[in-house]
Amino acid sequence: MLETRSNLLLPERNSRFENHERLLVAAVEHVLTGAAGNQTVVITGGPGAGKTATGVELVHRIGRHFSDGSLFFEFSGDAEQPESISQVLRWALAELGVPAEEIPDLPSALRSKYRAVTADKSLIVFLDGVVSDSQVRALRPGPGASLLLVTEARAVTPVDAEGVRLFVVEPLDEAAALRVLAGIVGADRVGAESAAAVEIVRLCGCLPLALSIVGSMIRRAALRTRAPLADTATRLRDERRHRSVLSLNMVFGAAYGALTEPARRCYRVLGLRSHGGVVSPSSVAAVLGAPEYEVEEWLIELADNHLIQATDDRYGVRELVARHSRDIDERASSEREAEEARLLRYYDERIAAADELLAPLRPWRRLLFSDNGGAPRFFDAGQARTWLSAERRCVRAAAEYAFDAGQWDLVVRWCVLLWPFHEKEKFLDDLLDLHRLGIEAARNSANTLAEGVLHLQLGFARYWLREFDSAASAFTTAIGLTDNIELVASAYEGLGLAQLAAGDIEQARISLRHNEQLARRIDDPRRIALAVFHRAKAEAADIALPLLEESFAGFSALSVDETENLAKVRYWRGRKLAERDEIDSAVVELELALEVMSVRRRSFDQAEICTVLAEIAGRRADLGAASARFEQAIAIYANLGLDDLANRAREECERLTR
Structure with a gap:
């Protein structure tokens, strides 16, 4: 009543x-x-x-x-x-x-x-x-x-x-939430346990009602322990114990009880662990087996009642809401596990479809997985990249759930399929986190070939981070794990590039020449074009330029779109021409490469080209042009989180303009 x-x-x-x-x-x-x-x-x-x-x-x-x-x-x-x-x-x-x-x-x-x-x-x-x-x-x-x-x-x-x-x-910000907590338990106590206080307001979602409930528990805890905030934070953090500290039904029960039954079904999906705090109409529809347009209406009901937050075409889910969803879900665990499985399948199908568009010629998918086709989900590569960018947080959470559930093959699969996306966008934190799970998953399933591929990919991530010793170690590990000639060749390629970047030119030439030999044994035209291209980087200009011509011709003869690789060849041709002081010709090649990389949104490559153009402008004593190009490169590196490269470009710019 x-x-x-x-x-x-x-x-x-x-x-x-x-x-x-x-x-x-x-x-x-x-x-x-x-x-x-x-x-x-x-x-x-x-x-x-x-x-x-x-x-x-x-x-x-x-x-x-x-x-x-x-x-x-x-x-x-x-x-x-x-x-x-x-x-x-x-x-x-x-x-x-x-x-x-x-x-x-x-x-x-x-x-x-x-x-x-x-x-x-x-x-x-x-x-x-x-x-x-x-x-x-x-x-x-x-x-x-x-x-x-x-x-x-x-x-x-x-x-x-x-x-x-x-x-x-609107929700309190963290500073205001801390003031609320201090008003309940005392400013001195919050000051004495500041780290625990911050954790508590975060675990309470900065909600005043939750803070009020938890605050009274802290005051009781102070009667039995000298660190009541740390004690309470520990209990809140443990989902098995948080109910004894904070009754989430007191916070969310009325709002949940007022929902329509279809919206309650949606609400229970919020408690799944594999969505990472973001859901979409399509992902929830996949879980519930309902039409997407109906699910959209149910999610709008949740948003109108402030249980989720609308962000473009997705919805954010606070951790407290997810916990409450799990608390009130009285279904058998097998039903929840089936929903988790459907959500993992949703991500897997789309990750596979995106990889088909982003990197259809990579050999590892064919080598490692029997189901090589993803159902068509995207119109083009751009749409696939947009979806992957929006789902980054979800995919990481889903991978962690799959790992904890012992689904080793799925974690390995996602490491391989997501690599082209992580590589192009330079989402290296995502790549490293996923590969930590993936390498352990490959070991757990005794899949040495997959483990080798993941070490290969990890090596390239370390290479982009300019951790050249770690990169070389990862490539060497990959070589030692398998005798698969394609994997060994790719690992020698990465090893040579790491050695070259570290300044060990002689060892780089040895590794990259060996990669070229293996590529010719494999007898794949594209692999040969790539191997010749990479070898040219380590050779003197007189040797490198004919190799680059061969590589350019090889890419041009392929039936697939190699526009980006052709632009990379132009970039290196520009560098080698600059080594021979053929500056005007070098600038032409570099400008052509930059135009392509700008259109293709290859941010890292744009920054690399701008850096070389800046150095050439400096040699011409055109300090204004040099400074402008360096500023372009610095902005891109910083945006990608490549602080070391940004700082190096900044130092070089300052040296030129002193």
């Missing part, structure tokens, strides 16, 4: 009220400068975000402007029953001084009486935690100069109606 509390006396102000001053200033201005007649202000926001405290603070600030006082109603429970709404109206009429014998019995008569009694008055009617528009309609005062103030437990109030203004209580 509905529980309702009505009182002509407004609750006291919350002494720990924080961080919503901008909202309050706007709300006060709106109410006091609004048109004559009744007004409606709706305060909405996520569960536990501080809507009630904000409403109470607002009424205390404007109450003196409403001569007939205020009515306060606090709602919880089932508000949909007609008898419940009638009971609320009886409370309201009693509070307004109507004698009991004059309060009607019929619902329609109750509403008419309430509107008549409140007409021509200047009241604040504060409805806290409404879950039904019928509550709002029933308690809307009669014509006058009153304010109907509504805080919503779920999205119910029509905000497009005349005279209705919506204000959203």
Whole structure:
């Protein structure tokens, strides 16, 4: 049944009220400068975000402007029953001084009486935690100069109606949440355990209600331990114990209970561990086996009730919401595991389809996996890259879940299939994290060929990070794991490039020449073109330029699009021409390469070309052009997180322009 509390006396102000001053200033201005007649202000926001405290603070600030006082109603429970709404109206009429014998019995008569009694008055009617528009309609005062103030437990109030203004209580920031916690447990205690305090506000999602609940637990913990915040943080962190510290149903239970059944199905999906805190209509549809357009409507319902946050075409899921979803999910574990499996399959199909578009000629997929085709999911490579970029966080979480579940082959597969994307976009943190799991997964499944491929890929990541010793070690490990000639050749290629970048030119020539020999034994035209190209990097200009001509001809003869590799050949041809002081010809090649890499969004390659063009401009004493090119390179390196390369370019720029 509905529980309702009505009182002509407004609750006291919350002494720990924080961080919503901008909202309050706007709300006060709106109410006091609004048109004559009744007004409606709706305060909405996520569960536990501080809507009630904000409403109470607002009424205390404007109450003196409403001569007939205020009515306060606090709602919880089932508000949909007609008898419940009638009971609320009886409370309201009693509070307004109507004698009991004059309060009607019929619902329609109750509403008419309430509107008549409140007409021509200047009241604040504060409805806290409404879950039904019928509550709002029933308690809307009669014509006058009153304010109907509504805080919503779920999205119910029509905000497009005349005279209705919506204000959203945003989550506290971390600093404000720490002040709230300090107000509960004491600033000295928060200062003494600052790291634990920060962890607690994060584990509480910076929600005032959660902080209030946890704060009382900290004060109790202080009676038995000298480090109550650290003790509480440990208990909150452990999902098996957090219920003893924080009842998430107190925070989210009302909002969940007000959802439609389809939206509840969606809500239970939020508790899956393999989505990483981001879901989309297509991913949830794959889990539920429902049409995507229907799922979109259910997700909108969750977003309207502030249980998830809309971001473009996806939705963010707070950790507390995910935990609550798991808490209230009473289904058998096998059902949840089946949903996790469907979500992993969703990611796998799209990762495979993206790889088909991004790197169709890489040999490792054919070598390692029997199912070489992903169902067509994307129109082109650009759309595939956009999807992969948006799903980075999800894929990492899904890989961690798959690893913990012992699905070694899937983790290895994703390491291989995602490498072209990570390589081009230089998402090296993603690559390294995934490969730590993947290499262990390959060992666990005794798949030495796969382990070798992952060490090969890891070597290139270390190479891009300019960790040349680590790169050489990874390539050497790959060579020792298998006698597969394609893998060994690629590992010698990487080893030679690492040696060249480290300044060991003689060893680089040995490794890259050996790679070329293996490529000719394999007798694959594309591999030969690549091997000749890489060997040219380590050779003197007179030897390198004919090799680059051979490589250019080899790529040009292939039936697939090799535009980017042809641009790389031009880049190195420009470098070798510059070594021979053929500056004008070098600049032509470099500019052509830069044009292609800009169109193809090859950011790293753009930065490398700009650096060489800057050096050439410096040799010509064109310091303005040199500085401009260096600035381009520095910006790109910094954006990619390649701070070492950015600093090197910055130092060279400063040296030239002194």
